[in-house]
Amino acid sequence: MSQTQEQVPSVIKAEELNSKFKYEISKMPGAEKIMACFQCGTCTADCPIARYSQFYRPRRIARMVQLGLKERLLSDEALWLCSSCFTCVDHCPQGVEIAGIVRVLRNMAVADKAVLPLVYKELATNLMKNGYVYEIPESRRQKRVEMGLPPLPKPNLNDILKIFEVTGSLKLIEKVKTIEKVRS
Amino acid sequence: MANPKYLIFTGCVIPYRLSSYEISARKVLSKLGVELMEMPDFNCCGYPMDVINHDLMLTLAARNLCIAEKEGLNIMTLCNGCFCSLNETNKALKEDRKLREKINGYLKEVGMEFKGTIEVKHLIYVLSEDLGYEKIKSAVVKPLSKLKVAQHSGCHVVRPAKYVGRDDPENPHTLKNLIRLTGAECLDYVDEAECCGNPIIGVNEEVPFSMAKEKLDHIRAAGAQALITICPFCHIMFDLNQPRIERAFNEKYGLPVLHYTQLLGLAMGFTPEELAVNELRVKPLEILNLIR
Numbered sequence: 001m002s003q004t005q006e007q008v009p010s011v012i013k014a015e016e017l018n019s020k021f022k023y024e025i026s027k028m029p030g031a032e033k034i035m036a037c038f039q040c041g042t043c044t045a046d047c048p049i050a051r052y053s054q055f056y057r058p059r060r061i062a063r064m065v066q067l068g069l070k071e072r073l074l075s076d077e078a079l080w081l082c083s084s085c086f087t088c089v090d091h092c093p094q095g096v097e098i099a100g101i102v103r104v105l106r107n108m109a110v111a112d113k114a115v116l117p118l119v120y121k122e123l124a125t126n127l128m129k130n131g132y133v134y135e136i137p138e139s140r141r142q143k144r145v146e147m148g149l150p151p152l153p154k155p156n157l158n159d160i161l162k163i164f165e166v167t168g169s170l171k172l173i174e175k176v177k178t179i180e181k182v183r184s
Numbered sequence: 185m186a187n188p189k190y191l192i193f194t195g196c197v198i199p200y201r202l203s204s205y206e207i208s209a210r211k212v213l214s215k216l217g218v219e220l221m222e223m224p225d226f227n228c229c230g231y232p233m234d235v236i237n238h239d240l241m242l243t244l245a246a247r248n249l250c251i252a253e254k255e256g257l258n259i260m261t262l263c264n265g266c267f268c269s270l271n272e273t274n275k276a277l278k279e280d281r282k283l284r285e286k287i288n289g290y291l292k293e294v295g296m297e298f299k300g301t302i303e304v305k306h307l308i309y310v311l312s313e314d315l316g317y318e319k320i321k322s323a324v325v326k327p328l329s330k331l332k333v334a335q336h337s338g339c340h341v342v343r344p345a346k347y348v349g350r351d352d353p354e355n356p357h358t359l360k361n362l363i364r365l366t367g368a369e370c371l372d373y374v375d376e377a378e379c380c381g382n383p384i385i386g387v388n389e390e391v392p393f394s395m396a397k398e399k400l401d402h403i404r405a406a407g408a409q410a411l412i413t414i415c416p417f418c419h420i421m422f423d424l425n426q427p428r429i430e431r432a433f434n435e436k437y438g439l440p441v442l443h444y445t446q447l448l449g450l451a452m453g454f455t456p457e458e459l460a461v462n463e464l465r466v467k468p469l470e471i472l473n474l475i476r
Binding site for chain 2: 028029030048049051052053080081082083084085086087089090097099103104106107110111116117118119120123124127131132133134136140143144147148149150152153154155156158159160162163164166167168169172173179181182183184
């Protein structure tokens with residue numbers, strides 16, 4: 001994509017800036033070093049997703065966190081385009097874990113905005129129902145044994161559901177509105 | 185030295201779609217003297233839940249670690265994603281007392297406690313560290329010296345370096361070394377250390393397809409006859425999705441994608457049938473003729 005096609009963000013109004021947001025974020029595991037970002041752009045330059053997407057720019061995300069543009073960040077669907085390859089984490093000269101920050105923002109979008117791509121809701125639902133994130137049909141379980149593989153381990157579904165409950169995840173998943181596809 | 189013994193953690197996607205990886209891994213490891221025990225209880229490693237709630241991922245991963253601690257055995261994963269979440273959780277909980285206490289608070293509700301007594305390894309580190317290159321090389325009875333391949337290690341077996349602490353994420357060499365032991369030549373290509381794109385395929389197909397297409401172009405230009413993977417997600421991206429990528433870009437690659445354990449198994453004298461090679465989407469007929 002050429003630079004001219006990139007979406008230009010609209011003018012930022014002073015009242016959108018939440019100066020406390022960066023401190024809120026930096027308390028979360030993985031996002032501690034957000035203040036150390038000096039906008040060199042290594043993360044965006046080396047990001048394989050940014051190469052093919054008009055909207056996903058890790059450096060912009062880091063700056064928006066520092067500026068406290070919480071509302072814009074949490075409602076930006078491009079957040080879901082990070083593939084968690086951790087190239088940005090390993091390359092950042094300041095030790096900022098950008099992929100960790102993106103994960104924190106995703107968790108916040110689920111908790112505060114109640115949004116989640118449909119695929120993750122389906123995976124979570126399967127996991128609670130049968131311990132695996134996919135529905136593995138009985139025919140495939142039988143085929144395993146025919147092919148000489150041992151039967152699949154039996155999950156303890158009570159434990160799994162309990163973990164969803166005590167971590168507050170069950171409530172989150174029940175109330176989310178799902179996003180079908182994210183444009184790139 | 186006693187034979188290595190591991191709890192095998194197959195994860196979800198391998199039993200769901202890639203039995204060929206599990207079949208070939210079990211055959212090869214058994215012949216090399218690695219003893220595999222079954223998980224007596226199991227849940228998803230937690231990796232796909234990290235986007236929803238980090239504590240959920242950590243607790244699901246830690247529950248598996250607790251099961252392994254109770255068995256007194258280290259975990260071996262076949263999947264890069266399972267390695268990522270189980271290894272990261274294991275290291276983070278061992279190092280960070282506050283985090284450990286928090287997650288143990290959740291685990292208490294299911295009668296478990298993380299103690300930090302085991303290790304998590306991906307298959308390729310069991311091969312390279314526990315067995316060693318010499319032992320593997322001595323098991324090769326049918327060197328694949330006519331074969332030229334390329335490798336796709338995937339991200340999470342080397343990244344983030346902070347938690348993996350092995351190999352070189354910029355120039356991964358463990359899988360290359362393991363491939364060379366089979367007698368096959370391992371060719372370089374420009375973006376071989378980059379992501380396959382599969383993790384976001386559920387929310388967007390255009391980006392991962394473009395990423396994989398560019399890699400397929402580079403692999404073809406390098407002259408590789410096959411691509412070798414060690415991660416089910418990379419494998420799905422390049423094998424199962426290859427016909428869809430071909431249609432999307434009006435291209436024809438026909439590039440066979442083998443699990444490393446199938447390549448090693450062929451060199452160790454197993455038949456293609458024994459290694460479930462027929463389960464692959466892109467049939468590796470030319471390669472099989474070449475090494476016959």
